[in-house]
Amino acid sequence: MTMRQYFNYQNNQLVAEGVPLADIAEQYGTPCYVYSRAALTSGFQQFAEALKGHEHQICYAVKANPNLAILNVFARLGAGFDIVSGGELQRVLAAGGEARKVVFSGVGKSVAEMRMALEAGILCFNVESAPELDRLNEVAGSLGKVAAISLRVNPDVDAKTHPYISTGLKQNKFGVAYTEAVSLYCKAAALPNLRLTGMDCHIGSQLTETSPFIAAIEKVLVLVDALASMGIVLEHLDLGGGLGICYDKETPPAIADYVAALLGALKGRTQKLILEPGRVLVGNAGVLLTRVEYIKPGCEKNFAIVDAAMNDLMRPALYDAYHGILPVVQENHPVQNYEIVGPICETGDFIGHARELAVAPQSLLAVMSAGAYGMSMSSNYNTRPRACEVMVDGDKVHLIRARETVQQLFAGESIIA
Numbered sequence: 001m002t003m004r005q006y007f008n009y010q011n012n013q014l015v016a017e018g019v020p021l022a023d024i025a026e027q028y029g030t031p032c033y034v035y036s037r038a039a040l041t042s043g044f045q046q047f048a049e050a051l052k053g054h055e056h057q058i059c060y061a062v063k064a065n066p067n068l069a070i071l072n073v074f075a076r077l078g079a080g081f082d083i084v085s086g087g088e089l090q091r092v093l094a095a096g097g098e099a100r101k102v103v104f105s106g107v108g109k110s111v112a113e114m115r116m117a118l119e120a121g122i123l124c125f126n127v128e129s130a131p132e133l134d135r136l137n138e139v140a141g142s143l144g145k146v147a148a149i150s151l152r153v154n155p156d157v158d159a160k161t162h163p164y165i166s167t168g169l170k171q172n173k174f175g176v177a178y179t180e181a182v183s184l185y186c187k188a189a190a191l192p193n194l195r196l197t198g199m200d201c202h203i204g205s206q207l208t209e210t211s212p213f214i215a216a217i218e219k220v221l222v223l224v225d226a227l228a229s230m231g232i233v234l235e236h237l238d239l240g241g242g243l244g245i246c247y248d249k250e251t252p253p254a255i256a257d258y259v260a261a262l263l264g265a266l267k268g269r270t271q272k273l274i275l276e277p278g279r280v281l282v283g284n285a286g287v288l289l290t291r292v293e294y295i296k297p298g299c300e301k302n303f304a305i306v307d308a309a310m311n312d313l314m315r316p317a318l319y320d321a322y323h324g325i326l327p328v329v330q331e332n333h334p335v336q337n338y339e340i341v342g343p344i345c346e347t348g349d350f351i352g353h354a355r356e357l358a359v360a361p362q363s364l365l366a367v368m369s370a371g372a373y374g375m376s377m378s379s380n381y382n383t384r385p386r387a388c389e390v391m392v393d394g395d396k397v398h399l400i401r402a403r404e405t406v407q408q409l410f411a412g413e414s415i416i417a
């Protein structure tokens, strides 16, 4: 079953696993992110099952949703983690993740972050530029350590996704240019405090076809072979994340089919395979609960003003992304066409356009597919405390992040004399 099916209707009520979302809204208030542990577990197990028989490490991309409880669920299933900051490393360690299963991606790693990761003993740095090689070599040397590295190669393939989340084209800031990769590996091989262990690529996010992944693998393998012929033999291939989910009518490949396609393209190669899935593991495992504050008939459009806003879920405003919006309780109100908007003072503050819904003031709505890049991209714009987060596990509900208070928001500020 797809992960979204962990949220379904029973007797006109939207239920997460065994718990009515209306009960959660009652107890914890809104806006509130709700995750299903069973959905998280199912996604991870689909990867593990599909990769059985090939040496691998699934490194969950922390940025998709960094809540400690979520990291802990994955850590207990054996996950490693793909991090992009020292802060994410600290979260992984605090959640019980193992440093030796961590890969560190990102174009701007600071000296302090490199030190922290070396001291923790991570699996690999995914290096994205020549100056980063030099910096890492120096930092590792100063600590008397050797850093395991792979170079993130930009394979120059079109991921056919939203331009803001496409990363594998040569005009993007990510990775090292395909044509320079071999010479950079040679440069790295000559640096005493680096150990070349792998090759990495990540071409974008929310991909709904396998063909760009396969095109990337084929290009990566050409480089792997070129290096091997020069005596640089790599132990692992990291093919990044990027597998898309269904928000609306997309039909991305199932996890099993995606993995089978990757393994097929690897044509019996024995290198350990690292993957960095984010969205596909958490996206449809979470919803954002919100309550209708006002119904405001307009000249041209009717507005349903809800208590969640672009600060809680930025994806619609930033990418014009679509999220399904479902009534938490199927009620007998007149069905109307609504703009679902938040209270923030910006026209871009919308959650959904032109939705046919039977709602009234106080109705609860579930914004679907909100588990990935929802809470993790939230902000305090308009001095809005961030939403709470809960995790449903069977018939139990756990608060995994308390709602922020306004006092917390300005605790670090001071008035000058």
Ligand code: LLP
Pocket: 061, 064, 082, 105, 106, 165, 202, 204, 205, 206, 240, 241, 242, 243, 276, 277, 278, 279, 280, 315, 319, 372, 373, 377
């Ligand atoms: N690895 C690297 C190096 C990445 O940059 C990313 C995501 C991932 C793995 C995980 O990709 P995923 O499996 O989640 O597609 N905020 C945007 C998505 C940004 C993705 C950034 N990189 C959104 O809400 O759609």
